[in-house]
Amino acid sequence: MSERFIVTKEHRRFTEFADSVRRGHTIGLCFGAAGVGKTVSARRYAHWDKAHDLLADWGPRSEDDVKVYAALAKSRTVLYTPGVLTTPRLLRDDLNLAISRTNICIQEHVEAAAVSRRTKNYIQLIIVDESERLSPTALELLRDRYDRDNIAVILIGMPGLEKQFSHYPQFYSRVGFAHHYRALGNDELLFVLQRHWRALGKTLDPDDFTDAQAIAAIARVTRGNFRLLERLFPQIERVLKINELQTITNDVVEAAQSTLVIGVT
Known part of the structure:
Protein backbone atom coordinates (compact mmCIF):
# COMPACT_ATOMS: atom_id res chain seq x y z
CA MET A 1 0.00 0.00 0.00
CA SER A 2 2.71 2.47 0.92
CA GLU A 3 4.44 2.13 -2.46
CA ARG A 4 1.30 3.24 -4.30
CA PHE A 5 0.37 5.98 -1.86
CA ILE A 6 -0.62 9.25 -3.50
CA VAL A 7 -0.24 12.40 -1.40
CA THR A 8 -3.45 14.34 -2.01
CA LYS A 9 -4.56 17.69 -0.66
CA GLU A 10 -6.92 15.91 1.71
CA HIS A 11 -4.09 13.79 3.07
CA ARG A 12 -2.01 16.93 3.68
CA ARG A 13 -4.98 18.52 5.45
CA PHE A 14 -5.37 15.41 7.60
CA THR A 15 -1.66 15.52 8.49
CA GLU A 16 -1.95 19.18 9.52
CA PHE A 17 -5.06 18.35 11.56
CA ALA A 18 -3.37 15.40 13.31
CA ASP A 19 -0.26 17.49 14.04
CA SER A 20 -2.44 20.21 15.58
CA VAL A 21 -4.31 17.72 17.76
CA ARG A 22 -1.06 16.13 18.90
CA ARG A 23 0.67 19.44 19.65
CA GLY A 24 -2.40 20.80 21.41
CA HIS A 25 -2.85 17.66 23.55
CA THR A 26 -6.54 17.76 22.71
CA ILE A 27 -9.27 15.58 21.16
CA GLY A 28 -10.03 15.75 17.44
CA LEU A 29 -12.90 14.39 15.35
CA CYS A 30 -12.33 13.38 11.71
CA PHE A 31 -15.39 12.50 9.65
CA GLY A 32 -16.08 11.81 5.99
CA ALA A 33 -17.90 9.49 3.62
CA ALA A 34 -16.83 5.86 3.29
CA GLY A 35 -13.89 5.39 0.94
CA VAL A 36 -12.60 8.96 0.75
CA GLY A 37 -9.26 8.00 2.33
CA LYS A 38 -9.58 8.62 6.08
CA THR A 39 -8.17 5.25 7.14
CA VAL A 40 -5.41 5.30 4.53
CA SER A 41 -4.29 8.73 5.74
CA ALA A 42 -4.40 7.64 9.38
CA ARG A 43 -2.33 4.53 8.68
CA ARG A 44 0.15 6.63 6.73
CA TYR A 45 0.41 9.21 9.50
CA ALA A 46 1.00 6.53 12.16
CA HIS A 47 3.32 4.49 9.90
CA TRP A 48 1.02 1.61 10.75
CA ASP A 49 1.61 -0.33 7.55
CA LYS A 50 5.26 -0.60 8.56
CA ALA A 51 4.59 -1.30 12.23
CA HIS A 52 1.45 -3.43 12.36
CA ASP A 53 2.99 -6.84 11.69
CA LEU A 54 5.80 -6.31 14.18
CA LEU A 55 3.43 -5.09 16.89
CA ALA A 56 0.88 -7.85 16.25
CA ASP A 57 3.36 -10.74 15.94
CA TRP A 58 5.48 -9.82 18.95
CA GLY A 59 8.53 -12.02 18.85
CA PRO A 60 12.26 -12.18 18.04
CA ARG A 61 13.71 -8.99 16.60
CA SER A 62 15.56 -8.62 13.31
CA GLU A 63 17.91 -5.97 11.94
CA ASP A 64 15.18 -4.64 9.67
CA ASP A 65 13.08 -3.69 12.70
CA VAL A 66 15.20 -0.59 13.30
CA LYS A 67 13.32 1.06 10.43
CA VAL A 68 10.05 0.41 12.22
CA TYR A 69 11.46 1.80 15.48
CA ALA A 70 12.47 5.01 13.67
CA ALA A 71 9.06 5.36 12.00
CA LEU A 72 7.20 4.94 15.29
CA ALA A 73 9.57 7.36 17.02
CA LYS A 74 8.67 9.92 14.38
CA SER A 75 4.90 9.51 14.63
CA ARG A 76 4.57 8.84 18.41
CA THR A 77 1.12 7.53 17.44
CA VAL A 78 -0.94 4.39 18.06
CA LEU A 79 -3.73 3.45 15.63
CA TYR A 80 -6.57 1.30 16.93
CA THR A 81 -9.68 -0.07 15.21
CA PRO A 82 -12.29 -1.51 17.58
CA GLY A 83 -14.18 -4.61 16.50
CA VAL A 84 -17.94 -4.60 16.15
CA LEU A 85 -18.29 -6.38 19.51
CA THR A 86 -15.39 -4.68 21.30
CA THR A 87 -16.17 -4.19 24.99
CA PRO A 88 -14.70 -1.37 27.10
CA ARG A 89 -12.51 -3.92 28.88
CA LEU A 90 -11.19 -5.26 25.58
CA LEU A 91 -10.62 -1.70 24.35
CA ARG A 92 -8.60 -0.94 27.48
CA ASP A 93 -6.54 -4.13 27.22
CA ASP A 94 -5.90 -3.75 23.49
CA LEU A 95 -4.84 -0.12 23.86
CA ASN A 96 -2.60 -0.91 26.80
CA LEU A 97 -0.90 -3.65 24.79
CA ALA A 98 -0.48 -1.51 21.66
CA ILE A 99 0.86 1.44 23.65
CA SER A 100 3.23 -0.74 25.67
CA ARG A 101 4.71 -2.43 22.59
CA THR A 102 4.96 0.83 20.66
CA ASN A 103 6.74 2.47 23.58
CA ILE A 104 9.27 -0.37 23.67
CA CYS A 105 9.95 0.09 19.95
CA ILE A 106 10.35 3.85 20.30
CA GLN A 107 12.67 3.43 23.26
CA GLU A 108 14.84 1.09 21.20
CA HIS A 109 15.29 3.97 18.76
CA VAL A 110 15.70 6.97 21.06
CA GLU A 111 17.64 5.25 23.84
CA ALA A 112 19.55 2.58 21.98
CA ALA A 113 22.63 3.11 24.12
CA ALA A 114 20.80 3.60 27.41
CA VAL A 115 21.59 1.33 30.35
CA SER A 116 18.15 1.66 31.96
CA ARG A 117 15.50 -0.66 30.57
CA ARG A 118 12.58 1.05 32.30
CA THR A 119 10.07 1.82 29.57
CA LYS A 120 8.81 5.40 29.38
CA ASN A 121 5.69 6.71 27.70
CA TYR A 122 6.51 8.24 24.33
CA ILE A 123 3.00 8.07 22.85
CA GLN A 124 1.52 11.48 22.10
CA LEU A 125 -1.52 10.51 20.03
CA ILE A 126 -4.10 7.70 19.86
CA ILE A 127 -6.12 7.44 16.63
CA VAL A 128 -9.31 5.37 16.83
CA ASP A 129 -10.81 4.37 13.48
CA GLU A 130 -14.44 3.20 13.05
CA SER A 131 -15.18 5.09 16.25
CA GLU A 132 -18.96 4.83 15.84
CA ARG A 133 -18.50 1.36 17.33
CA LEU A 134 -17.50 2.84 20.69
CA SER A 135 -20.02 2.58 23.50
CA PRO A 136 -20.56 5.45 25.96
CA THR A 137 -18.47 3.53 28.51
CA ALA A 138 -15.64 3.12 25.98
CA LEU A 139 -15.75 6.87 25.28
CA GLU A 140 -15.51 7.54 29.00
CA LEU A 141 -12.51 5.22 29.16
CA LEU A 142 -10.79 7.19 26.39
CA ARG A 143 -11.62 10.47 28.10
CA ASP A 144 -10.15 9.20 31.35
CA ARG A 145 -6.96 8.13 29.58
CA TYR A 146 -6.76 11.53 27.88
CA ASP A 147 -7.14 13.30 31.24
CA ARG A 148 -4.72 11.10 33.18
CA ASP A 149 -1.95 10.50 30.64
CA ASN A 150 -2.21 13.68 28.56
CA ILE A 151 -2.32 11.65 25.33
CA ALA A 152 -4.18 13.37 22.48
CA VAL A 153 -6.99 11.43 20.78
CA ILE A 154 -8.44 11.46 17.26
CA LEU A 155 -11.71 9.68 16.53
CA ILE A 156 -12.41 8.81 12.89
CA GLY A 157 -15.84 7.99 11.50
CA MET A 158 -18.66 8.76 9.12
CA PRO A 159 -20.44 12.13 8.69
CA GLY A 160 -22.57 12.80 11.75
CA LEU A 161 -19.84 11.67 14.12
CA GLU A 162 -19.60 15.14 15.61
CA LYS A 163 -23.34 15.17 16.33
CA GLN A 164 -23.25 11.67 17.82
CA PHE A 165 -20.55 12.57 20.33
CA SER A 166 -22.18 15.88 21.23
CA HIS A 167 -24.58 13.83 23.37
CA TYR A 168 -21.68 13.09 25.74
CA PRO A 169 -20.82 16.53 27.19
CA GLN A 170 -17.92 15.34 29.37
CA PHE A 171 -16.19 14.01 26.28
CA TYR A 172 -17.38 16.58 23.74
CA SER A 173 -16.27 19.55 25.86
CA ARG A 174 -12.67 18.38 25.37
CA VAL A 175 -12.86 18.33 21.55
CA GLY A 176 -10.48 20.92 20.16
CA PHE A 177 -10.57 20.25 16.41
CA ALA A 178 -12.99 18.79 13.87
CA HIS A 179 -11.90 17.85 10.36
CA HIS A 180 -14.15 17.01 7.40
CA TYR A 181 -12.30 14.63 5.09
CA ARG A 182 -13.67 15.26 1.59
CA ALA A 183 -13.65 13.40 -1.72
CA LEU A 184 -11.18 14.35 -4.46
CA GLY A 185 -11.87 17.60 -6.26
Whole structure:
Protein backbone atom coordinates (compact mmCIF):
# COMPACT_ATOMS: atom_id res chain seq x y z
CA MET A 1 0.00 0.00 0.00
CA SER A 2 2.71 2.47 0.92
CA GLU A 3 4.44 2.13 -2.46
CA ARG A 4 1.30 3.24 -4.30
CA PHE A 5 0.37 5.98 -1.86
CA ILE A 6 -0.62 9.25 -3.50
CA VAL A 7 -0.24 12.40 -1.40
CA THR A 8 -3.45 14.34 -2.01
CA LYS A 9 -4.56 17.69 -0.66
CA GLU A 10 -6.92 15.91 1.71
CA HIS A 11 -4.09 13.79 3.07
CA ARG A 12 -2.01 16.93 3.68
CA ARG A 13 -4.98 18.52 5.45
CA PHE A 14 -5.37 15.41 7.60
CA THR A 15 -1.66 15.52 8.49
CA GLU A 16 -1.95 19.18 9.52
CA PHE A 17 -5.06 18.35 11.56
CA ALA A 18 -3.37 15.40 13.31
CA ASP A 19 -0.26 17.49 14.04
CA SER A 20 -2.44 20.21 15.58
CA VAL A 21 -4.31 17.72 17.76
CA ARG A 22 -1.06 16.13 18.90
CA ARG A 23 0.67 19.44 19.65
CA GLY A 24 -2.40 20.80 21.41
CA HIS A 25 -2.85 17.66 23.55
CA THR A 26 -6.54 17.76 22.71
CA ILE A 27 -9.27 15.58 21.16
CA GLY A 28 -10.03 15.75 17.44
CA LEU A 29 -12.90 14.39 15.35
CA CYS A 30 -12.33 13.38 11.71
CA PHE A 31 -15.39 12.50 9.65
CA GLY A 32 -16.08 11.81 5.99
CA ALA A 33 -17.90 9.49 3.62
CA ALA A 34 -16.83 5.86 3.29
CA GLY A 35 -13.89 5.39 0.94
CA VAL A 36 -12.60 8.96 0.75
CA GLY A 37 -9.26 8.00 2.33
CA LYS A 38 -9.58 8.62 6.08
CA THR A 39 -8.17 5.25 7.14
CA VAL A 40 -5.41 5.30 4.53
CA SER A 41 -4.29 8.73 5.74
CA ALA A 42 -4.40 7.64 9.38
CA ARG A 43 -2.33 4.53 8.68
CA ARG A 44 0.15 6.63 6.73
CA TYR A 45 0.41 9.21 9.50
CA ALA A 46 1.00 6.53 12.16
CA HIS A 47 3.32 4.49 9.90
CA TRP A 48 1.02 1.61 10.75
CA ASP A 49 1.61 -0.33 7.55
CA LYS A 50 5.26 -0.60 8.56
CA ALA A 51 4.59 -1.30 12.23
CA HIS A 52 1.45 -3.43 12.36
CA ASP A 53 2.99 -6.84 11.69
CA LEU A 54 5.80 -6.31 14.18
CA LEU A 55 3.43 -5.09 16.89
CA ALA A 56 0.88 -7.85 16.25
CA ASP A 57 3.36 -10.74 15.94
CA TRP A 58 5.48 -9.82 18.95
CA GLY A 59 8.53 -12.02 18.85
CA PRO A 60 12.26 -12.18 18.04
CA ARG A 61 13.71 -8.99 16.60
CA SER A 62 15.56 -8.62 13.31
CA GLU A 63 17.91 -5.97 11.94
CA ASP A 64 15.18 -4.64 9.67
CA ASP A 65 13.08 -3.69 12.70
CA VAL A 66 15.20 -0.59 13.30
CA LYS A 67 13.32 1.06 10.43
CA VAL A 68 10.05 0.41 12.22
CA TYR A 69 11.46 1.80 15.48
CA ALA A 70 12.47 5.01 13.67
CA ALA A 71 9.06 5.36 12.00
CA LEU A 72 7.20 4.94 15.29
CA ALA A 73 9.57 7.36 17.02
CA LYS A 74 8.67 9.92 14.38
CA SER A 75 4.90 9.51 14.63
CA ARG A 76 4.57 8.84 18.41
CA THR A 77 1.12 7.53 17.44
CA VAL A 78 -0.94 4.39 18.06
CA LEU A 79 -3.73 3.45 15.63
CA TYR A 80 -6.57 1.30 16.93
CA THR A 81 -9.68 -0.07 15.21
CA PRO A 82 -12.29 -1.51 17.58
CA GLY A 83 -14.18 -4.61 16.50
CA VAL A 84 -17.94 -4.60 16.15
CA LEU A 85 -18.29 -6.38 19.51
CA THR A 86 -15.39 -4.68 21.30
CA THR A 87 -16.17 -4.19 24.99
CA PRO A 88 -14.70 -1.37 27.10
CA ARG A 89 -12.51 -3.92 28.88
CA LEU A 90 -11.19 -5.26 25.58
CA LEU A 91 -10.62 -1.70 24.35
CA ARG A 92 -8.60 -0.94 27.48
CA ASP A 93 -6.54 -4.13 27.22
CA ASP A 94 -5.90 -3.75 23.49
CA LEU A 95 -4.84 -0.12 23.86
CA ASN A 96 -2.60 -0.91 26.80
CA LEU A 97 -0.90 -3.65 24.79
CA ALA A 98 -0.48 -1.51 21.66
CA ILE A 99 0.86 1.44 23.65
CA SER A 100 3.23 -0.74 25.67
CA ARG A 101 4.71 -2.43 22.59
CA THR A 102 4.96 0.83 20.66
CA ASN A 103 6.74 2.47 23.58
CA ILE A 104 9.27 -0.37 23.67
CA CYS A 105 9.95 0.09 19.95
CA ILE A 106 10.35 3.85 20.30
CA GLN A 107 12.67 3.43 23.26
CA GLU A 108 14.84 1.09 21.20
CA HIS A 109 15.29 3.97 18.76
CA VAL A 110 15.70 6.97 21.06
CA GLU A 111 17.64 5.25 23.84
CA ALA A 112 19.55 2.58 21.98
CA ALA A 113 22.63 3.11 24.12
CA ALA A 114 20.80 3.60 27.41
CA VAL A 115 21.59 1.33 30.35
CA SER A 116 18.15 1.66 31.96
CA ARG A 117 15.50 -0.66 30.57
CA ARG A 118 12.58 1.05 32.30
CA THR A 119 10.07 1.82 29.57
CA LYS A 120 8.81 5.40 29.38
CA ASN A 121 5.69 6.71 27.70
CA TYR A 122 6.51 8.24 24.33
CA ILE A 123 3.00 8.07 22.85
CA GLN A 124 1.52 11.48 22.10
CA LEU A 125 -1.52 10.51 20.03
CA ILE A 126 -4.10 7.70 19.86
CA ILE A 127 -6.12 7.44 16.63
CA VAL A 128 -9.31 5.37 16.83
CA ASP A 129 -10.81 4.37 13.48
CA GLU A 130 -14.44 3.20 13.05
CA SER A 131 -15.18 5.09 16.25
CA GLU A 132 -18.96 4.83 15.84
CA ARG A 133 -18.50 1.36 17.33
CA LEU A 134 -17.50 2.84 20.69
CA SER A 135 -20.02 2.58 23.50
CA PRO A 136 -20.56 5.45 25.96
CA THR A 137 -18.47 3.53 28.51
CA ALA A 138 -15.64 3.12 25.98
CA LEU A 139 -15.75 6.87 25.28
CA GLU A 140 -15.51 7.54 29.00
CA LEU A 141 -12.51 5.22 29.16
CA LEU A 142 -10.79 7.19 26.39
CA ARG A 143 -11.62 10.47 28.10
CA ASP A 144 -10.15 9.20 31.35
CA ARG A 145 -6.96 8.13 29.58
CA TYR A 146 -6.76 11.53 27.88
CA ASP A 147 -7.14 13.30 31.24
CA ARG A 148 -4.72 11.10 33.18
CA ASP A 149 -1.95 10.50 30.64
CA ASN A 150 -2.21 13.68 28.56
CA ILE A 151 -2.32 11.65 25.33
CA ALA A 152 -4.18 13.37 22.48
CA VAL A 153 -6.99 11.43 20.78
CA ILE A 154 -8.44 11.46 17.26
CA LEU A 155 -11.71 9.68 16.53
CA ILE A 156 -12.41 8.81 12.89
CA GLY A 157 -15.84 7.99 11.50
CA MET A 158 -18.66 8.76 9.12
CA PRO A 159 -20.44 12.13 8.69
CA GLY A 160 -22.57 12.80 11.75
CA LEU A 161 -19.84 11.67 14.12
CA GLU A 162 -19.60 15.14 15.61
CA LYS A 163 -23.34 15.17 16.33
CA GLN A 164 -23.25 11.67 17.82
CA PHE A 165 -20.55 12.57 20.33
CA SER A 166 -22.18 15.88 21.23
CA HIS A 167 -24.58 13.83 23.37
CA TYR A 168 -21.68 13.09 25.74
CA PRO A 169 -20.82 16.53 27.19
CA GLN A 170 -17.92 15.34 29.37
CA PHE A 171 -16.19 14.01 26.28
CA TYR A 172 -17.38 16.58 23.74
CA SER A 173 -16.27 19.55 25.86
CA ARG A 174 -12.67 18.38 25.37
CA VAL A 175 -12.86 18.33 21.55
CA GLY A 176 -10.48 20.92 20.16
CA PHE A 177 -10.57 20.25 16.41
CA ALA A 178 -12.99 18.79 13.87
CA HIS A 179 -11.90 17.85 10.36
CA HIS A 180 -14.15 17.01 7.40
CA TYR A 181 -12.30 14.63 5.09
CA ARG A 182 -13.67 15.26 1.59
CA ALA A 183 -13.65 13.40 -1.72
CA LEU A 184 -11.18 14.35 -4.46
CA GLY A 185 -11.87 17.60 -6.26
CA ASN A 186 -11.67 17.83 -10.06
CA ASP A 187 -8.02 18.92 -10.18
CA GLU A 188 -6.93 16.22 -7.75
CA LEU A 189 -8.98 13.60 -9.53
CA LEU A 190 -7.15 14.47 -12.74
CA PHE A 191 -3.80 14.22 -10.92
CA VAL A 192 -4.68 10.77 -9.52
CA LEU A 193 -5.92 9.59 -12.92
CA GLN A 194 -2.64 10.65 -14.53
CA ARG A 195 -0.86 8.39 -12.05
CA HIS A 196 -3.15 5.48 -12.90
CA TRP A 197 -2.73 6.03 -16.65
CA ARG A 198 1.04 6.08 -16.18
CA ALA A 199 0.92 2.84 -14.17
CA LEU A 200 -0.71 1.22 -17.20
CA GLY A 201 2.02 2.58 -19.50
CA LYS A 202 -0.21 5.27 -21.01
CA THR A 203 -0.34 9.05 -21.13
CA LEU A 204 -3.48 10.96 -20.16
CA ASP A 205 -4.31 14.04 -22.23
CA PRO A 206 -7.35 15.95 -20.93
CA ASP A 207 -7.56 17.85 -24.24
CA ASP A 208 -7.97 14.61 -26.17
CA PHE A 209 -11.68 13.90 -26.75
CA THR A 210 -11.44 10.19 -25.95
CA ASP A 211 -9.48 10.81 -22.75
CA ALA A 212 -11.86 13.60 -21.76
CA GLN A 213 -14.81 11.22 -22.15
CA ALA A 214 -13.06 8.58 -20.04
CA ILE A 215 -12.28 11.14 -17.34
CA ALA A 216 -15.90 12.26 -17.27
CA ALA A 217 -17.10 8.66 -17.03
CA ILE A 218 -14.75 7.89 -14.11
CA ALA A 219 -15.77 11.10 -12.34
CA ARG A 220 -19.42 10.17 -12.77
CA VAL A 221 -18.89 6.62 -11.47
CA THR A 222 -16.66 7.43 -8.49
CA ARG A 223 -17.55 11.05 -7.61
CA GLY A 224 -13.97 11.46 -6.46
CA ASN A 225 -14.16 8.56 -4.01
CA PHE A 226 -10.61 7.26 -3.53
CA ARG A 227 -11.59 3.69 -2.65
CA LEU A 228 -13.83 3.35 -5.68
CA LEU A 229 -10.99 4.55 -7.89
CA GLU A 230 -8.72 1.89 -6.42
CA ARG A 231 -11.35 -0.77 -7.09
CA LEU A 232 -12.19 0.44 -10.59
CA PHE A 233 -8.72 0.54 -12.14
CA PRO A 234 -7.83 -3.15 -11.77
CA GLN A 235 -11.03 -3.87 -13.68
CA ILE A 236 -10.13 -1.30 -16.33
CA GLU A 237 -6.78 -3.05 -16.77
CA ARG A 238 -8.57 -6.40 -16.98
CA VAL A 239 -10.98 -5.14 -19.67
CA LEU A 240 -8.06 -3.77 -21.71
CA LYS A 241 -6.19 -7.08 -21.58
CA ILE A 242 -9.18 -9.31 -22.33
CA ASN A 243 -10.22 -7.25 -25.34
CA GLU A 244 -6.63 -6.47 -26.45
CA LEU A 245 -7.30 -2.73 -26.31
CA GLN A 246 -4.72 0.03 -26.02
CA THR A 247 -6.92 3.01 -25.12
CA ILE A 248 -9.02 3.69 -22.04
CA THR A 249 -12.35 4.84 -23.43
CA ASN A 250 -15.78 5.61 -22.04
CA ASP A 251 -16.88 2.10 -23.07
CA VAL A 252 -13.94 0.53 -21.24
CA VAL A 253 -14.84 2.44 -18.08
CA GLU A 254 -18.48 1.35 -18.33
CA ALA A 255 -17.45 -2.27 -18.90
CA ALA A 256 -15.16 -2.13 -15.87
CA GLN A 257 -17.91 -0.58 -13.77
CA SER A 258 -20.35 -3.33 -14.74
CA THR A 259 -18.12 -5.95 -13.07
CA LEU A 260 -18.30 -4.20 -9.70
CA VAL A 261 -20.98 -3.62 -7.14
CA ILE A 262 -20.10 0.05 -7.08
CA GLY A 263 -21.75 3.24 -6.01
CA VAL A 264 -21.56 6.29 -3.80
CA THR A 265 -24.28 7.31 -1.41
